[in-house]
Amino acid sequence: MRSLNTSEAIMARVHGLCLDSPLIGVVDLDVLDPSTFDSTAYVMALQTSLTSLLLTTPALQEVLVPDKTATIGATDDQLRAATVELRDETDDLLANLLTINFDLVGEVPVHVVVTHPSSALVRVYLVVGHAFTDGHSLFTTLALLLAGVSDDVSSTVPARTPWVPRPQPYDLPSDVTWWDEVTGMAAYSLLVLKQKLLGHQWKPKTDTNETIANALLRGPESYPQFAYSATVSASVVARLRTACRDRGLTLSSLFNAVLIATAMERFEPPSVTAQTMINLRRHHVPTAGLGGYLADSDLATLHAANYNDDALLSPTTLWAMAHDAKWILSPRTIKRAVGRSFFLRHFESIRHVPAAEIATGDIMATSFMTSNLGANPYFAASYPHGLGVRAYRFYYGAMVPFFAFSTCKDLHVTLTCRTAWLSMADAEAWLASFVTTLTSLVDEA
Numbered sequence: 001m002r003s004l005n006t007s008e009a010i011m012a013r014v015h016g017l018c019l020d021s022p023l024i025g026v027v028d029l030d031v032l033d034p035s036t037f038d039s040t041a042y043v044m045a046l047q048t049s050l051t052s053l054l055l056t057t058p059a060l061q062e063v064l065v066p067d068k069t070a071t072i073g074a075t076d077d078q079l080r081a082a083t084v085e086l087r088d089e090t091d092d093l094l095a096n097l098l099t100i101n102f103d104l105v106g107e108v109p110v111h112v113v114v115t116h117p118s119s120a121l122v123r124v125y126l127v128v129g130h131a132f133t134d135g136h137s138l139f140t141t142l143a144l145l146l147a148g149v150s151d152d153v154s155s156t157v158p159a160r161t162p163w164v165p166r167p168q169p170y171d172l173p174s175d176v177t178w179w180d181e182v183t184g185m186a187a188y189s190l191l192v193l194k195q196k197l198l199g200h201q202w203k204p205k206t207d208t209n210e211t212i213a214n215a216l217l218r219g220p221e222s223y224p225q226f227a228y229s230a231t232v233s234a235s236v237v238a239r240l241r242t243a244c245r246d247r248g249l250t251l252s253s254l255f256n257a258v259l260i261a262t263a264m265e266r267f268e269p270p271s272v273t274a275q276t277m278i279n280l281r282r283h284h285v286p287t288a289g290l291g292g293y294l295a296d297s298d299l300a301t302l303h304a305a306n307y308n309d310d311a312l313l314s315p316t317t318l319w320a321m322a323h324d325a326k327w328i329l330s331p332r333t334i335k336r337a338v339g340r341s342f343f344l345r346h347f348e349s350i351r352h353v354p355a356a357e358i359a360t361g362d363i364m365a366t367s368f369m370t371s372n373l374g375a376n377p378y379f380a381a382s383y384p385h386g387l388g389v390r391a392y393r394f395y396y397g398a399m400v401p402f403f404a405f406s407t408c409k410d411l412h413v414t415l416t417c418r419t420a421w422l423s424m425a426d427a428e429a430w431l432a433s434f435v436t437t438l439t440s441l442v443d444e445a
Contacts, residue, residue: 001065001070001071001072002070002071002165003069003070004064004068004069004070004071008071008131008132009069011130011131012064012068012104012131013358014358015101015102015104015129015130015131016068017216017217017355017358017359018101018216018219018220019216019220019358019359019399020130020396020397020398020399021098021099021100021130021225021395021396021397021398021416022097022098022100022102022109022111022127022128022129022130022396023127023128023129023130023133023138023394023395023396024094024097024098024125024126024127024128024394024395024396025125025126025128025138025139025141025142025392025393025394026123026124026125026126026392026393026394026395027123027124027126027142027146027379027389027391027392028121028122028123028389028390028391028392029121029122029123029124029146029383029387029388029389029390030120030121030387030388030389030390031119031120031121031122031386031387032382032386032387032388033386034119034120036386037119037122037385037386039086039114039116039122040086041385042114042122042149042385043084043085043086043114045149045150045151045155045384045385046084046112046114046124046145046149047083047084048148048149048150048155048157049145049146049148049149049150050082050083050084050110050112050145050148051079051080051082051157052148052157052158053141053144053145053148054079054080054082054108054110055076055079055080055157055158055159055160055161056158056160056161057144057161058073058161058162058163058164058166059137059166060108060110060132060141061073061074061079061108061163062074062108062132062163062166063078063104063105063106063107063108063109064104064105064131065105066105068104068105071132071165072163073162073163074108074163076160078106078107078108079108079160081107081108082107082108082110082111082112083111083112084112084113084114085111085112085113085114086113086114086115086116087113087114087115088115089115089116089117089123093113093115093125094125094227094395095224095225095226095227097113097125097127098225098226098227098395098397098416099220099221099224099225100127102129104129104131104132109128109129109131109132110126110127110128110129111127111128112124112125112126112127112145113125113127121390122387124142124145124146126138126141126142126145128141130396138394139378139379139392139394139406140378142378142392143378143379143380146379146380146383146387147380147383149383149384149385150384151384151385204263204267204401204421204422204426205420205421206223206419206420206421206422206423207420209356209360212359212360212420213355213356213357213359213360215420216359216420217355217356217359220418222420223418223419223420223421224418224419225397225416225417225418226416226417226418226419226424226427227395227397227414227415227416227417228414228415228427228428228431229393229412229413229414229415229431230412230413230414230431230432230434230435231391231410231411231412231413231435232410232411232413232435232438232439233410233411234407234409234410234411236411236438236439236442237251237407237410237411239442240254240438240441240442243441244322247319247322247323249322249323251405253322253323254318254319254322254438254441255403255405255438256321256322257318257319257321257322258318258434258437258438258441259403259434260321261312261313261317261318261321261437262313262430262433262434262437263430264312265312265313265433266426266429266430266433267426313437313440315440315441315443318437318441319441358399359399378392379392379408389408390408390409391408391409391410391412392406392408392412393406393412393414394406394412394414395414395416396416397416397417397418398416398417399418399421400417400421401415401416401417401421401422401427401430402415402416402417403415403434404416413431413434413435415427415430415431
């Protein structure tokens with residue numbers, strides 16, 4: 001047994017309030033020979049792979065103790081209870097998966113759904129509780145799950161590997177010096193100053209804070225979650241990546257600018273602040289979840305109040321906005337001890353926030369984004385049962401509009417949100433505007 005670190009405690013608390021959703025990784029697989037593919041047999045093989053992966057991967061074996069203050073290894077029965085389910089690909093399937101609220105004490109928060117939309121396509125959904133994992137580990141787990149499928153129907157489940165605690169990313173290490181403490185505190189003070197100057201980050205809402213808080217605390221289904229996705233071709237992304245490199249920018253900075261501009265063009269008031277999350281992994285620990293991170297928080301912000309609305313979506317303005325993104329703390333300067341010192345204080349400052357403030361999203365960033373751009377390290381070109389990877393996507397039902405970016409052959413953009421913060425029509429239009437605007441930049445790249 002080990003106590004929850006600060007980040008995990010926050011995640012577990014939000015989960016207990018039913019205000020989050022699971023993380024969902026989706027991979028589309030081409031069926032290379034539809035005439036010989038058997039979806040039922042594949043689901044059975046995937047079930048064996050899932051059970052084997054859980055039994056042999058300590059990082060996936062965690063559940064909470066009854067008072068939810070610590071983690072402990074799950075029992076063999078709990079590990080074997082995780083299932084792979086064959087379902088029809090319906091319009092409301094993703095929305096239903098986003099409503100899953102795992103019992104973090106009584107079950108391992110892992111579930112797999114397989115659909116077979118056409119003879120040439122198989123789709124695998126990996127649904128995992130966010131308290132125990134993250135976007136990076138979600139895809140490494142999914143890749144291991146697919147790789148563990150065997151063509152041998154007689155394959156057996158291996159013996160269990162004993163559970164051991166994961167590394168602790170947000171606890172201060174023994175090598176923190178007074179200089180690390182001072183630097184970390186200075187970075188934290190800068191974050192507080194930014195919040196004082198800008199106030200709560202603006203976000204579109206469909207109701208008042210009080211109405212949303214009361215409704216969500218009575219039942220999150222009052223404002224259901226939804227998700228949309230879109231695709232940008234690999235050729236467009238390659239040209240944008242080159243253009244960013246030539247300008248000394250990252251793709252994340254460009255995505256920030258385009259998201260902010262399209263939000264400002266669509267919503268009122270005409271002042272939007274967006275933030276992006278950068279994950280700095282301490283070392284590669286497959287399926288290590290939150291325990292594999294050196295630092296994980298909102299590091300960049302761009303305040304776009306002074307741009308000319310008439311030319312907001314012009315290439316010149318968008319590239320200027322991308323250049324103007326202000327970093328709270330440059331990732332290049334974050335060292336291990338300094339990063340931990342800073343982020344521990346950042347998380348502790350919101351660990352005991354009143355539930356109503358969590359419910360209204362006032363402690364969270366506007367248009368929260370992640371850049372999951374490391375596509376190729378996750379998946380192999382082909383897998384057993386004659387399957388090849390076509391695309392993959394990432395969904396998370398955060399309290400505010402949540403954009404995720406994942407790349408395989410193309411760039412797959414997803415937007416997940418609750419109807420409390422954004423209507424479904426507005427979200428669909430915003431995502432379409434983002435893709436159209438991003439693509440239009442290629443001509444000026």
